[in-house]
Amino acid sequence: MYGLVNKAIEELIVTSFGEDQWLLIKQKAGVDIDVFISNEGYSDDITYQLVSAASEVLGMPVRDVLIAFGEHWVLNTATHGYGAMMRSGGTSLKAFLINLPNLHTRVQMIYPNLEPPRFECQDVKDTSMSLHYFTHRPGLTDFVVGIVQGLGKLYKTPATTRITALKSAGDDHDIFEVTWTLPDP
Numbered sequence: 320m321y322g323l324v325n326k327a328i329e330e331l332i333v334t335s336f337g338e339d340q341w342l343l344i345k346q347k348a349g350v351d352i353d354v355f356i357s358n359e360g361y362s363d364d365i366t367y368q369l370v371s372a373a374s375e376v377l378g379m380p381v382r383d384v385l386i387a388f389g390e391h392w393v394l395n396t397a398t399h400g401y402g403a404m405m406r407s408g409g410t411s412l413k414a415f416l417i418n419l420p421n422l423h424t425r426v427q428m429i430y431p432n433l434e435p436p437r438f439e440c441q442d443v444k445d446t447s448m449s450l451h452y453f454t455h456r457p458g459l460t461d462f463v464v465g466i467v468q469g470l471g472k473l474y475k476t477p478a479t480t481r482i483t484a485l486k487s488a489g490d491d492h493d494i495f496e497v498t499w500t501l502p503d504p
């Protein structure tokens with residue numbers, strides 16, 4: 320994955336838990352890279368090792384690390400670093416999720432070797448939809464959960480996700496029932 324993903328993990332750990340914890344996590348992960356370069360490609364293994372070492376060092380389940388990372392991705396990395404691209408996604412959670420299938424196509428203009436996930440929205444209603452997530456990468460279901468939660472916060476429409484299909488349990492791909500609360504008019 321491109322270095323900005325690992326950089327975002329570093330930023331989350333350093334700001335929430337401090338530099339010392341980050342150095343411990345990197346050591347435990349067996350990663351001896353000093354500075355991640357955003358537009359350079361790194362083996363996916365590095366990202367997985369950092370997440371699993373963070374889980375061990377911080378005493379948090381991998382699931383919680385991925386959810387925190389997903390929220391951080393939306394509320395910090397994407398909004399600060401890629402604000403224009405995020406804004407082009409729309410002005411509500413629903414609009415943003417509907418536009419999600421196009422988002423990484425735009426990201427691909429900056430990062431040409433991107434191997435992006437693919438999303439499809441089905442059964443779109445006023446306060447719910449089913450979000451289909453296709454990827455060749457295992458284990459990132461809870462990252463998507465965190466991203467959707469972060470988007471709910473960003474648009475001030477708190478969102479919950481219920482997983483109704485899991486590739487890791489033999490289904491074709493992951494499916495999330497996303498429900499959100501609209502603000503009072």
Ligand code: HEM
Pocket residue numbers: 320321323324397401404405419422423426430432433434435436453454455456459462463466467
């Ligand atoms: C402008 C904002 C965004 C940027 C710049 C961005 C960029 C990236 C990059 C660089 C990767 C690593 C893939 C690679 O290097 O091959 C990635 C992966 C991923 N992105 Fe985004 N992304 C953005 C927003 C989102 C949003 C809103 C979602 C919503 C669900 C999302 C979901 C994912 C997931 C799940 C992955 C993990 C890889 C996989 O599933 O195969 N991203 N993204």
